[in-house]
Amino acid sequence: MPHIEATSSSEDFLKSLGFPTIDVHETFTHFDFTKPGRRVLLIGPMGSGKTEFAARVWRDAAIAQKKGEAVRKLTSTGSVDRRKVFFIRSEIDGARFTDYPEDALAYRSGYIRCGDNIARIKDSFGLEQVIKDNPTVGTYIIDEASFFDERLAYVVRNCSLEKGCMFIFPTLVLNFRRDLFNNTARLMLDIATDVIPLTAYCEHPDCMDSAFYTYRYYSIGGKECPALFFDPLIIVGGDKTKDSSLEPNYASRCDKHHYLPGKEYTFFTLKPLGEAAGRGDSAPLVKEIEALKCNKKASILYSNLQKSYGDSPDGEKYLNSLLPDYTAEKALSFLFCEQNLISEQLLQRIVFDLELDINYLTKTLSDNRRPVSFDQPYLL
Structure with a gap:
């Protein structure tokens, strides 16, 4: 930068x-297609311009392709030409940018059309197939690479070394918890040759500081409700602002205005309850999950938030995190999907006994790659 x-x-x-x-x-220059084997991470919070930067690469490539044989030799390794660009998105990202054409490389302020040089893939095997089907393409832009499996990092590294292809990744490396997004993000950092960090203005209405973090919140009756730390890691939805308990909203935020309630509770209370349940003592966990569903003020979570933030200037905002629905379902999903502390049988038993929302859990568990069928009651 x-x-x-x-x-x-x-x-x-x-x-x-x-x-x-x-x-x-320094001069903000055109993109360099002459160097083989680069693996470029474009990182920053949502709204920082990662995909727009990728669109600029696409436009630079279109200009570079008009040049002559001498330039082709500079930008090529064997049969691949890095001026030929292909754009890839995840299949689970299909709900975003629904107002744009199917072949659009879309970002928040516009889009460019990619024609046949665009695909949606499910996993790293899909990427291998795209590379095989496009033997002369030398640059691949893979949007939100952290959505894919860890194997993707090594497919990318090997292809870049063997064929001289360049890969560009407009991607979140940090999730809404300000943690590394997942193992894929960690491996992408390991194999990267270049990292270009982007920032945005903090989207808090009273702030102009630089934002490095993606903030997740729900809007309930016009109130900003920060997502709890154990909110599902992946929630597939659109990019439009919603007033809903089902789909969150996102904003770029600075340190001061990135609210993240429930982190202490997650590790101090929820995870130990899950560990005890995994050892056979599920009663305390069931009691807490029932409180989160039926009477949140009776939960340990409420007591923890009240103690931690009740007297702070932003106390009301932190307590707003309890307004969205599905808190009980989210807690169970966290213990099952991310921590692997409770079995599928125990999950189903709690879901049916407490009459939790099966539709919400089915979608959430599937989006987070731990699908469970609730068609039949659990077996004792």
């Missing part, structure tokens, strides 16, 4: 020419 050159020697030189002192930035 461009950075400010502010050395005393440059300031003295400008003064000697009679110019006022100014900040001189």
Whole structure:
């Protein structure tokens, strides 16, 4: 990314020419397609312009393709030409940008059309097939790579080394919890040759600081309700603002305005309850899940939030995190999907005994790659 050159020697030189002192930035140049094997991570919060940067790469490639044989030799390795660009998205990302054409590389302020050079894939095996079907393509833009399986990182690394292909990843590396998104994100950092960090303005109405984090919240009756720490890691939905307990909204936020209630509760209470349940003592977990469903003020979660944030200036906002529905379902999903602490049989027993929302859980568990069928009652 461009950075400010502010050395005393440059300031003295400008003064000697009679110019006022100014900040001189590096030139924001066109994209370089001559270097083989690059694996470029574009990282930053939602709204920081990652996909728009990728669209700029696409436009630069279109210009570079108009050049002659001498340039082709510079941008090619064997049969692949890095000026030929292919755009890839995840199949589970289909709900986003529904107002755009099927072949659109869409971002928040517009889109460009990719024609036949676009595909949606399910996993790393799908990527291998796309590469096989397009033997002369030299640059692949893979949107939200963290949505894919870990194997993708090694498919990318091997292809870049063997064929000279370049890969560009506009992707979240941190999730809404400010943790590494998942193992795929960790491996992408391991194999990257270039990392380009992007920021955005903090989207809090009273702030102009740089935002590095993606903030998840629900809107309930016009109130901002921060997502609890154990909210499902992946929630597939659209990009439009929603007033709903089912689908969250996202914003880029700075440290101060990135609210994340329930982290202490998750590790201090919820996870130990799940561990005890996994050892056979499920009664305390069932009691807490029932409170989260039927009477949140009777839950340990409420007591924890009240104690931690009740007297703070943002206390009301933190407590708003209890307004959305499905808190009990989210807690169980976290213990089953991410922590692997409770069995499928125990999950089903709690779901049926407490009459939790099966439709919500079916979709959430499927989106997070731990599908469970609730068609039949659990077996003792």
